[in-house]
Amino acid sequence: MKRYTVQSMQDGKIKYYFIRDCITMEMVLLPSKYLAHKIKANQSPNTVRRYAFAISFYLEYLLETGLDIEQVYELEYEDQNEHFINFLKWLKAGKHKDENDIRIPHNGTCNAYLKDVFRFYSFVEKECQIQTGLKVLYYDSFFTPNAVGVQKEMRFRSFKGYLKEEERKVRAAEHDEIVEILKACTNIRDQILVMLISETGYRIGEILGVDYTKDIDYQRHTIRIYFRDDNDNGARAKNAEYRRAKVSDATFQFLMCYLAKYRELLQYQQMLFINISGDTKGQALKVDAVYCMFKRMEKKTGIRITPHMLRRYFANMRWEAGWQLEMISQALGHKHLDTTIKYLKIIDDRLIEASDKFYEQHSELYGIEKLI
Incomplete structure (x- = not known):
């Protein structure tokens, strides 16, 4: 004991x-x-x-x-x-x-x-x-x-005895997997939660801290995260940071459907995501409840997805779309580019491809043929 x-x-x-x-x-x-x-x-x-x-x-x-x-x-x-x-x-x-x-x-x-x-x-x-x-x-x-x-x-600090850290083997969620999870969701709240994390790249604590009365720009279809220490569910932005993200028109319309469907519960609460059943009905949704939802979806579909995997999906989709690394890093709220690079599953392939093109154009850098 x-x-x-x-x-x-x-x-x-x-x-x-x-x-x-x-x-x-x-x-x-x-x-x-x-x-x-x-x-x-x-x-x-x-x-x-x-x-x-x-x-x-x-x-x-x-x-x-x-x-x-x-x-x-x-x-x-x-x-x-x-x-x-x-x-x-x-x-x-x-x-x-x-x-x-x-x-x-x-x-x-x-x-x-x-x-x-x-x-x-x-x-x-x-x-x-x-x-x-x-x-x-x-x-x-x-x-x-x-x-x-x-x-x-x-x-x-100079302590040198730390254990050698293993590389985290966290993969990005795949588009088809997200679609299957959305189909398996039993309510519109869980669906819009998955959509918003996938389209904003926000951390779970950040998205749960969104105040729908202050943080949503209903004209520009943007959602901001802002550091607060008084959220009922304990959610807050990391590192006291502020960011804003735009979502697709289709997802934003789906968000409007969610707000309309649960307007009677939401009118007593400022948090965007709330419990929609049970003893805590109408209260702000907490992180543990979100992970329980993803566990239920895993049992139902056989597909394991976490909020962090959705963040990596966001990063990889933007990288494939041609976003600059610095822009992706800023969108994710990373302090260091090295962290962002670890999110990108295809960056090694891109680097090899770029190196191939470079050496095609600069094949005789050192005049090796004359040295042989």
Whole structure:
């Protein structure tokens, strides 16, 4: 039985996470204070939830090692380095999981948990006024404004023990698959949700945060996403960013049909997507409900599609249509072009094709025939 558990509590529209000691039944104060700080700093609730689990896993690991946080600071560099490398191995072995969960965690997931732990240590140093940081981390910080002009502290970290990350093998959804999923949907809400993600490339948290009273331009057929931290369903735009996307006329007319069909429910709600049945009828649709819908469609059709696969479909369709890489990246809300490139299944073929054309025109770059 795990000693530490992640729990949450609601304060109005704000959801707080905390860690409870299952033996004493008391809140673990320092980690819980850190999580509350992150919520107050406008971090996404889903991100803070991940922080909570990462720290709870680390507390379990500390319990097995017989160390506490203060003792970790006192370790010599090599011992401290080994401590965190062993934590990665502990995660990779699945010791943080329930006994019935036999899935092997990805290296990237393990690394992400350790980075979350390092963030917690950074908070501990400031909160407890610890003069020396972790020896395995070299801190060199500077401040830079983020997308909305807020000064954000950036830090370089030198820990070299991360696991080698595997390449994510996430494919793009195919057009025919999307059509079959649309046919299998039992209501117009699920259909328009699939259509809008496919045509905007928005993340699931972004599309669920659309306010139909503010974010839809009914003349230009565009839908915007805008950062808000007070959505009833907890959905929000990533990285406090703002984007706008245009949808096809046919899809927009279908959207109008959805709004008309459920106008009696929507008049009490600003969120575009709502629950249309059950005890939560009329309330804002949540992420978990969307994934359950896709699971039902998978059982019904045998086709596995996720919101992320629809984003990749959007990217590949625009690439095939001749959009510039930078434009696709901007539409997806990516910070780095490298991320966008990973979405494009055909970019390697395009690069080879471009190289072939180049060498056809420049076949004698070095005068090799004269060298033979």
